[in-house]
Amino acid sequence: MFTKKTILITLVALFLQGAISCSRAVVTTPDVQAVSAERITLDPNDKVWDAAPLHSSKLILQDLVDPRLMEASTQEVFVKAITHGGEIAFRLEWADASQNDLPGPREFVDAAAVQLPTKIEASVPAPQMGEAGKNVEISYWRADWQAIVDGRADEIAALHPNATVDHYPFQAKPLENDPNAKASAEMRYAPARKLGNNRSGPRENPVEDLIAAGPGTLSPGPNAWSKGKGVRTGNGWAIVLTRPIPEGFSQASPTQVAFAVWEGTHQEAGARKMRTGWVQMLQK
Amino acid sequence: MARVNNWQLGREMSYWYPESRPQKQFAAVFDTNKCIACQTCTLACKTTWTSGKGQEYMLWNNVETKPYGFYPLAWDLNLLDMLDGGKWNESGERPVYEGSTIFESAPAGERVLGWRPEDQDYSYPNVGEDDCAGQIDGGASIAGSHDMAWFYYLARICNHCTYPACLASCPRGSIYKRPEDGIVLVDQGRCRGYQECVKGCPYKKVFYNAMTGTSEKCIACFPKMESGIQPQCFVNCIGKIRMAGYLNTPENARADNPLDYLVHIKKIALPLFPQFGLEPNVYYIPPVHVPTSFTRQMFGPGVEKAIETYRSAATDMDLAGLLGLFGSSERVMTKWRRIGETITGLDDDGNILVNVPLKEPVHIRPAFDTLHQITRVNCP
Ligand code: SF4
Numbered sequence: 001m002f003t004k005k006t007i008l009i010t011l012v013a014l015f016l017q018g019a020i021s022c023s024r025a026v027v028t029t030p031d032v033q034a035v036s037a038e039r040i041t042l043d044p045n046d047k048v049w050d051a052a053p054l055h056s057s058k059l060i061l062q063d064l065v066d067p068r069l070m071e072a073s074t075q076e077v078f079v080k081a082i083t084h085g086g087e088i089a090f091r092l093e094w095a096d097a098s099q100n101d102l103p104g105p106r107e108f109v110d111a112a113a114v115q116l117p118t119k120i121e122a123s124v125p126a127p128q129m130g131e132a133g134k135n136v137e138i139s140y141w142r143a144d145w146q147a148i149v150d151g152r153a154d155e156i157a158a159l160h161p162n163a164t165v166d167h168y169p170f171q172a173k174p175l176e177n178d179p180n181a182k183a184s185a186e187m188r189y190a191p192a193r194k195l196g197n198n199r200s201g202p203r204e205n206p207v208e209d210l211i212a213a214g215p216g217t218l219s220p221g222p223n224a225w226s227k228g229k230g231v232r233t234g235n236g237w238a239i240v241l242t243r244p245i246p247e248g249f250s251q252a253s254p255t256q257v258a259f260a261v262w263e264g265t266h267q268e269a270g271a272r273k274m275r276t277g278w279v280q281m282l283q284k
Numbered sequence: 285m286a287r288v289n290n291w292q293l294g295r296e297m298s299y300w301y302p303e304s305r306p307q308k309q310f311a312a313v314f315d316t317n318k319c320i321a322c323q324t325c326t327l328a329c330k331t332t333w334t335s336g337k338g339q340e341y342m343l344w345n346n347v348e349t350k351p352y353g354f355y356p357l358a359w360d361l362n363l364l365d366m367l368d369g370g371k372w373n374e375s376g377e378r379p380v381y382e383g384s385t386i387f388e389s390a391p392a393g394e395r396v397l398g399w400r401p402e403d404q405d406y407s408y409p410n411v412g413e414d415d416c417a418g419q420i421d422g423g424a425s426i427a428g429s430h431d432m433a434w435f436y437y438l439a440r441i442c443n444h445c446t447y448p449a450c451l452a453s454c455p456r457g458s459i460y461k462r463p464e465d466g467i468v469l470v471d472q473g474r475c476r477g478y479q480e481c482v483k484g485c486p487y488k489k490v491f492y493n494a495m496t497g498t499s500e501k502c503i504a505c506f507p508k509m510e511s512g513i514q515p516q517c518f519v520n521c522i523g524k525i526r527m528a529g530y531l532n533t534p535e536n537a538r539a540d541n542p543l544d545y546l547v548h549i550k551k552i553a554l555p556l557f558p559q560f561g562l563e564p565n566v567y568y569i570p571p572v573h574v575p576t577s578f579t580r581q582m583f584g585p586g587v588e589k590a591i592e593t594y595r596s597a598a599t600d601m602d603l604a605g606l607l608g609l610f611g612s613s614e615r616v617m618t619k620w621r622r623i624g625e626t627i628t629g630l631d632d633d634g635n636i637l638v639n640v641p642l643k644e645p646v647h648i649r650p651a652f653d654t655l656h657q658i659t660r661v662n663c664p
């Protein structure tokens with residue numbers, strides 16, 4: 001006969017079992033499986049992601065070329081991929097307790113990237129930034145660009161709320177009614193912008209397209225086709241990166257994909273990053 | 285790492301790239317004894333080059349009061365603490381550095397030994413640094429004795445180093461040293477703002493611009509230098525402490541090149557922290573009134589001799605004459621000569637840029653003006 005006490009114990013036991021099996025319920029796939037979806041989304045919280053299998057990639061140190069990352073930070077990145085009408089979207093999620101989106105001296109920003117071989121070939125490029133004759137294409141997202149796209153002003157006061165500036169020459173009175181003269185005067189003090197360096201704000205897209213043929217060769221990609229969006233989760237970032245489906249990628253012809261994550265608190269930038277090797281990507 | 289020759293160290297050293305000296309090397313001599321810390325140079329640079337968004341905190345030229353002034357905070361002390369340096373073997377004809385350079389002591393995973401300043405370290409240039417370094421006893425100022433109570437002004441720009449640590453640190457090769465004049469520049473189209481150069485430069489003369497997302501630095505006013513005119517911080521210098529030009533290696537030194545004469549022949553102008561190993565190209569005439577235990581660490585083992593020679597300028601017409609050429613023309617004087625009491629600055633083609641007398645003529649006007657029947661006063 002059941003007593004009240006045994007019922008309670010049984011319920012608690014069932015509850016605990018449920019909780020444990022819930023955490024076990026996160027089944028991950030050893031490869032990235034891009035599933036066909038009803039639409040492409042930039043929203044990491046869109047329900048279209050629910051149908052995509054989850055891949056978990058262990059991140060390793062970039063310790064092949066100097067400067068290296070000597071101490072590991074982000075452990076793993078969770079990846080989903082969907083395709084629709086010629087586009088592929090990746091959803092990356094990783095744990096990062098601190099939000100770093102304010103750049104400055106010794107201030108580094110959170111970022112992540114997806115890398116694909118430019119050509120699908122039997123012999124794949126070196127997983128770290130490709131190699132000569134075997135280019136890789138990279139879609140790169142940054143938290144500070146996201147903040148600008150989300151409405152942060154292109155002003156020093158947005159980075160340093162207490163900053164005071166006496167005067168910028170391009171804000172001189174005589175230029176007030178001449179926006180062209182004003183813009184060109186401002187450009188004179190921002191050579192990187194003048195040269196069209198993608199690094200320089202203001203930005204409308206938190207993502208940059210890049211190509212590389214080995215470490216140190218990263219350059220702007222010929223196509224600015226990647227888009228993206230990043231949002232804070234309870235304990236880190238969830239971002240979406242979209243781009244055209246790699247040429248030749250089909251159910252019969254899988255490709256490789258690699259991921260990288262930069263943790264701002266840990267002063268990671270450029271070569272100092274956590275990364276994966278190539279991971280097989282299948283079209284489902 | 286390659287093996288390269290660093291004449292300032294009197295030996296070979298390790299560097300990230302093989303030795304490749306430019307056709308000529310931009311260089312400068314600063315006479316610390318004449319600087320009055322008016323900061324005109326700082327402002328001349330600021331208004332010319334760094335008045336943009338993200339450049340607010342940048343001083344490509346700064347003047348700090350030693351020993352307690354820094355920009356950024358403790359830029360030199362931090363590295364001196366990290367570096368196994370300071371050992372010179374002075375038994376031979378030339379001193380040989382026996383410590384480690386920042387390239388030779390690069391930790392695993394790094395290209396050079398460096399550190400990163402933060403926002404705060406740039407926040408208080410010149411605040412409170414002009415205070416005496418020692419207690420002045422009652423009456424001492426009247427007696428004129430300031431034992432241990434000294435300071436001096438150190439004007440600093442990028443050294444356009446022969447072995448730039450900024451260049452060696454950049455994993456993308458975004459920094460280059462111009463083969464035509466040795467000026468070191470950050471390619472603003474290629475830089476991706478990793479701040480490796482900021483970490484690597486021991487003099488902290490590369491600055492991260494958060495608004496352009498790139499690192500920026502002193503460009504030695506290269507458009508001016510290309511047309512034979514000295515940079516802004518030189519031509520605006522109130523104390524006339526500076527001379528810009530081109531420096532040869534010691535074995536190619538020419539007595540008619542003003543910088544060669546001061547650096548290689550008279551040896552009165554010394555590099556800033558030669559032990560770091562960059563072969564910096566701004567040379568300083570050390571302050572004569574500062575304990576050499578301090579200036580030896582900053583300018584190397586040539587300090588005592590340099591001061592002795594500098595003090596002898598009163599009886600050395602060539603040296604006195606050349607020092608008088610400082611600040612006398614805005615043109616780059618690549619040659620000089622003295623004939624009698626006239627010192628001449630010339631360009632490469634031998635054109636005369638300026639003549640200065642060895643001694644400025646002195647006119648004494650009597651206090652009473654007989655013509656106007658009035659006593660002159662010195663204030664307007
Ligand atoms: S002083 Fe610094 S920034 Fe200038 S060339 Fe040397 S290492 Fe580079």
Ligand code: SF4
Binds near residue numbers: 437522
């Ligand atoms: S302008 Fe000349 S005298 Fe004035 S602070 Fe600069 S270097 Fe010194």
